Amino acid sequence: MRVISGVSKGHRLKAPKGMVSRPTEDRIKESIFNIIGHIHPDSIVLDLFGGSGSIGIEFLSRGASICYFVDISPASIHAIRENLIHTKLIDRAEIYKMDAVKAIEYLKNKNIYFDFIYLDPPFGNRQFMMKILKSINDNLKLSSKGILIVEHEKELVLEDNTFKFRKIDFRRYGNKSITFFSSI
Numbered sequence: 211m212r213v214i215s216g217v218s219k220g221h222r223l224k225a226p227k228g229m230v231s232r233p234t235e236d237r238i239k240e241s242i243f244n245i246i247g248h249i250h251p252d253s254i255v256l257d258l259f260g261g262s263g264s265i266g267i268e269f270l271s272r273g274a275s276i277c278y279f280v281d282i283s284p285a286s287i288h289a290i291r292e293n294l295i296h297t298k299l300i301d302r303a304e305i306y307k308m309d310a311v312k313a314i315e316y317l318k319n320k321n322i323y324f325d326f327i328y329l330d331p332p333f334g335n336r337q338f339m340m341k342i343l344k345s346i347n348d349n350l351k352l353s354s355k356g357i358l359i360v361e362h363e364k365e366l367v368l369e370d371n372t373f374k375f376r377k378i379d380f381r382r383y384g385n386k387s388i389t390f391f392s393s394i
Contacts (some may be wrong), residue, residue, distance in 0.1 A: 211264055214240050216271030218297035225262050226285035233262055234320070234330070234361060238383045242359065245379060245390065246326070249273045253325040256280070258310055258342070263290035265328045270299040273324070279305045280313040283310070310344050318349040325353045330361040339366065347373035358391040 211223045211233050225233055234242075243266075244328045245250075253274040259281060266277035278291065279290050282382065294300040294308030306313050310331070327350065331342055352358060359373055364387045370377045375391035 211262065213267060213271045213297060213347075214234060215243065216268070216273065218267065218299060219273040221297045223262050223264050223293045224289050224298075225388065226289040227282060232358065233264055234386075235383075238386065238388070239268060242383065242388060243268060243272065245381070246357065246359075250325065251275060254278075254322055254353075256324050256327045258313070258328065258337075259330045260290050260305075261286050261330065262291070263293045265330070266290075266303070267293055267297055267299060269328075270302050271297065274302075276302050276304065276385065278317065278322075279303060280308065280309065280310060282309050308338040310342055314342075314345045314349050321351075323351045324355070325356050327352065327356070327358045328361070329358065333363040333366075336366055343372060343375070347375065352393045354393075354394065360389045360391070362387055371393060 213221045215217055222328055249272040251273045253275045255266055255269045255277040257277055257279045260279040263279050266279050270277050290305055294303050331339055363383055364382055368389045374394050376394045377389060378392050379390040381388045
């Protein structure tokens with residue numbers, strides 16, 4: 211696992227210790243960022259279920275102004291912090307060790323318009339996925355050109371219109387799928 215492009219290109223990233231994690235593979239990460247294209251320097255990013263922080267760090271390396279990292283696991287929070295320090299991107303990050311729904315409610319009060327929200331919850335629980343998407347729908351704001359990116363198991367099919375989000379792209383990579391949404 212490494213940073214693929216930008217100011218921290220080539221830096222190796224650590225996965226959380228003691229956990230069975232499924233970091234987004236470099237080839238998938240590269241494909242996601244090819245689809246997204248240019249990251250505007252004022253971009254605000256939310257990396258929900260951050261794990262190692264690899265996705266948010268990639269956004270920062272490519273020029274995003276700030277990334278909010280959220281994970282409930284102490285091991286993940288430790289790995290995210292270490293990776294941000296290692297890549298020298300810690301000054302453009304806010305890290306929250308909390309439950310995703312509570313974090314979404316907390317961030318609601320900051321009145322932030324996110325340019326990118328990356329969502330990578332535990333696989334295998336459609337009800338939980340829909341609960342998180344509903345919470346994002348009810349509490350967070352995407353900028354006018356904002357994108358919600360959902361990494362999920364290939365068996366889960368997300369509808370073309372999910373809450374206030376409209377599917378704009380979908381890709382399958384082995385046992386994972388990535389669905390891209392914009393606001394309706």
